[in-house]
Amino acid sequence: MDTARDPSPRFDDAKAEQFAERMMTALNDAALVMMTSIGHRTRLFDSMAGRPPSSLKEIAAKVGLSDRYVREWLAVMVTSRVVDYDAVNETYHLPAEHAAFTTRAATPDNFAVAAQYIPLAAGIEDIIVDRFRTGEGVHYHDYARFHEVMAEDSGQTVVAALFDHILPLVPGLTGHLKRGIDVLDVGCGRGRAMLKLAETFPASRFQGIDLSEDAADYANASAAEAGLSNIRFTAADLSTRERFGTFDLVTAFDAVHDQKDPQGLLDSVARSLNPDGLFLMQDIGGSSHLERNADHPLGPFLYAISTLHCMPVSLAQGGPGLGTMWGEELALDMLEQAGFGNVTVERLPHDPINVYYLARA
Numbered sequence: 029m030d031t032a033r034d035p036s037p038r039f040d041d042a043k044a045e046q047f048a049e050r051m052m053t054a055l056n057d058a059a060l061v062m063m064t065s066i067g068h069r070t071r072l073f074d075s076m077a078g079r080p081p082s083s084l085k086e087i088a089a090k091v092g093l094s095d096r097y098v099r100e101w102l103a104v105m106v107t108s109r110v111v112d113y114d115a116v117n118e119t120y121h122l123p124a125e126h127a128a129f130t131t132r133a134a135t136p137d138n139f140a141v142a143a144q145y146i147p148l149a150a151g152i153e154d155i156i157v158d159r160f161r162t163g164e165g166v167h168y169h170d171y172a173r174f175h176e177v178m179a180e181d182s183g184q185t186v187v188a189a190l191f192d193h194i195l196p197l198v199p200g201l202t203g204h205l206k207r208g209i210d211v212l213d214v215g216c217g218r219g220r221a222m223l224k225l226a227e228t229f230p231a232s233r234f235q236g237i238d239l240s241e242d243a244a245d246y247a248n249a250s251a252a253e254a255g256l257s258n259i260r261f262t263a264a265d266l267s268t269r270e271r272f273g274t275f276d277l278v279t280a281f282d283a284v285h286d287q288k289d290p291q292g293l294l295d296s297v298a299r300s301l302n303p304d305g306l307f308l309m310q311d312i313g314g315s316s317h318l319e320r321n322a323d324h325p326l327g328p329f330l331y332a333i334s335t336l337h338c339m340p341v342s343l344a345q346g347g348p349g350l351g352t353m354w355g356e357e358l359a360l361d362m363l364e365q366a367g368f369g370n371v372t373v374e375r376l377p378h379d380p381i382n383v384y385y386l387a388r389a
């Protein structure tokens with residue numbers, strides 16, 4: 029490949045060639061991620077999973093989609109080595125090993141869910157380019173489908189892992205929930221985690237608070253549909269620095285770093301807990317220092333989501349814009365500042381992105 033030559037004698041041809049290849053791979057991978065999101069939303073992956081090699085017409089008909097679009101989509105999947113193509117019989121096949129990471133049945137290992145963040149964030153590229161000049165933030169309502177995708181994502185990382193992984197982090201917690209305690213989820217979004225807990229532990233009482241009226245309405249409608257009377261969701265700004273009530277357990281799932289006032293929220297949580305209460309905070313792992321994240325397996329993805337979503341939504345509220353990669357060092361400092369003197373940090377194998385802070389006074 030031709031590379032633009034720097035006249036300097038120190039120009040390293042091999043390094044330039046390697047970088048050009050790296051960028052070409054990036055273009056292909058970006059295209060694959062975009063098409064993976066579409067394959068998820070159109071249920072193409074789901075419908076191809078477990079089926080024998082099939083023709084284009086069979087695949088398109090099964091999901092009721094246009095042949096012409098499905099053919100182009102399949103071409104991306106074949107050239108990306110996701111789908112196998114038999115040129116003699118003109119059939120396409122999604123191997124079981126690939127369905128294991130691209131289908132709803134594969135939850136919590138479905139990468140296609142997270143793939144949706146890239147087109148979701150790319151939808152506001154024009155706004156972000158402008159914000160690079162002005163330094164202003166971006167409002168939640170500028171993102172199409174944010175709460176929908178977020179709920180689907182935390183459906184994998186949180187809801188699917190609640191009983192086998194997350195609750196067992198705290199010895200005795202399941203027993204307390206069975207007997208009946210008061211629980212609050214801050215920044216609850218569509219509230220799927222609380223809904224699952226409310227259904228499982230009818231003797232406990234659950235609340236969720238989120239800035240988004242749409243998300244709170246959606247969560248309340250889900251509670252009504254499920255016939256749950258031990259849960260309610262409220263749309264409110266968590267940045268009042270007031271107590272939220274008195275709770276035995278407060279949870280925050282990926283909901284502290286993009287707040288208007290993250291330190292204020294932690295202070296309020298600390299003051300809303302019973303003396304032996306617990307704050308369970310799941311948030312993005314990684315370090316507060318860039319150089320320590322150099323080998324993070326999802327470093328570029330997480331910093332990109334930070335630039336395109338987590339940082340600007342905080343800035344738009346007048347917040348500090350901590351960013352997705354605020355890191356464990358800063359999180360621990362802020363928890364201590366809020367009065368949590370006893371904090372342990374746990375990692376769970378199903379969730380390589382997040383860490384779990386168990387914080388007590």
Ligand SMILES: C[S@@+](CC[C@H](N)C(=O)[O-])C[C@H]1O[C@@H](n2cnc3c(N)ncnc32)[C@H](O)[C@@H]1O
Pocket residue numbers: 168178179182186214215216217218219237238239240243264265266267280281282283286287288289345
């Ligand atoms: C990354 S999402 C996580 C949502 C949810 N916990 C989940 O896991 O699906 C962060 C949430 O914090 C909420 N949020 C942001 N700023 C807020 C504020 N100032 N007050 C209340 N909620 C806020 C957002 O609306 C969003 O639902």
